[in-house]
Amino acid sequence: MKKLIIAIMAVLSLIGTNVNAKTLVVYYSFTNNVKTIVSSLDTKIQADVVEVQPAEEGLDYAANNYAIGSRLIAAIRNNPNDASSYPAIKPTGVNVEEYDYIIVATPLWWSQMAAPMQTFLFENGSKMAGKTIALIVSSASSSISSTVADAKRLIPGGVFVEPNLWIRSAQVSNASAMLDQWLNDIHYNSVATVVDTFSDNHGDDGRMFDLKGRLLQQEPDAGIFIKGGKKILK
Ligand SMILES: Cc1cc2nc3c(=O)[nH]c(=O)nc-3n(C[C@H](O)[C@H](O)[C@H](O)COP(=O)(O)O)c2cc1C
Incomplete structure (x- = not known):
């Protein structure tokens, strides 16, 4: 068990x-x-x-x-x-x-x-x-x-x-x-959710935000951001 x-x-x-x-x-x-x-x-x-x-x-x-x-x-x-x-x-x-x-x-x-x-x-x-x-x-x-x-x-x-x-x-x-x-x-529900998700396994098409809730035009090279409603660590 x-x-x-x-x-x-x-x-x-x-x-x-x-x-x-x-x-x-x-x-x-x-x-x-x-x-x-x-x-x-x-x-x-x-x-x-x-x-x-x-x-x-x-x-x-x-x-x-x-x-x-x-x-x-x-x-x-x-x-x-x-x-x-x-x-x-x-x-x-x-x-x-x-x-x-x-x-x-x-x-x-x-x-x-x-x-x-x-x-x-x-x-x-x-x-x-x-x-x-x-x-x-x-x-x-x-x-x-x-x-x-x-x-x-x-x-x-x-x-x-x-x-x-x-x-x-x-x-x-x-x-x-x-x-x-x-x-x-402020995208509270996204930001307040920590997800064990890494750059090779992240969500699909969603818009991207930084941790201040600002819309990102492109995916950052490194750091933490939100994509597809999930917090990504890259
Ligand atoms: C000591 C004191 C100073 C205040 N100064 C201001 C002020 O400068 N400008 C303003 O718009 N309201 C002012 N207020 C009003 C409060 O900011 C307002 O009523 C607020 O909603 C109070 O929140 P509370 O009920 O949780 O204490 C003041 C209130 C107090 C008690």
Whole structure:
């Protein structure tokens, strides 16, 4: 029996075995918009979901014309390389090194990434080098470009997929449809599938994409890319 199982596994490995990449969704949410978005996302993909929470409970970041939120963001802006600029967060217990694909979902504060999420990435971003990173940002109306820049500063070696998903507060009720479209746009199901497939055994006619989801005009000479819906290592 044992020999039979080993033989079946050997045959399977020859014809190529799909193995799902491990995905982490890490989010912070103050007024629950991002939480609602992530709850919807959680029904669509297989992922571990982790919430970042400030160590200090009960703070109202929006009170007095956003005074606390504004102070936290200013401290990081003034001294982004100093750990003491970042507000403490509760331990999440997550080891980002275990994941291949990390989706970061965050509110925007004063055009920047919300301070508690910046703390999480300040503490963990250097361990995310080489991982595929996708970004979901919610703001009331401000453009998310500075928040994207924060993510790139805090995860210097990340392989960022494009496009990012921007969901305004007023669009949260439409999050499910926006997430469906976005997961399609970033070719999530293809990128998050690792396939034991080598250049002499790859899929047929499908379009080709790089790991950022960009369409490739021709097959690369070497590296990892997606063809026929499969991840190819060449
Ligand atoms: C401290 C603070 C600062 C904010 N600054 C901005 C801003 O500059 N521009 C903007 O469009 N929205 C701003 N917002 C609104 C949030 O980005 C928006 O409501 C978002 O959807 C909140 O997500 P959440 O409910 O998950 O916390 C701010 C909110 C807070 C609490």
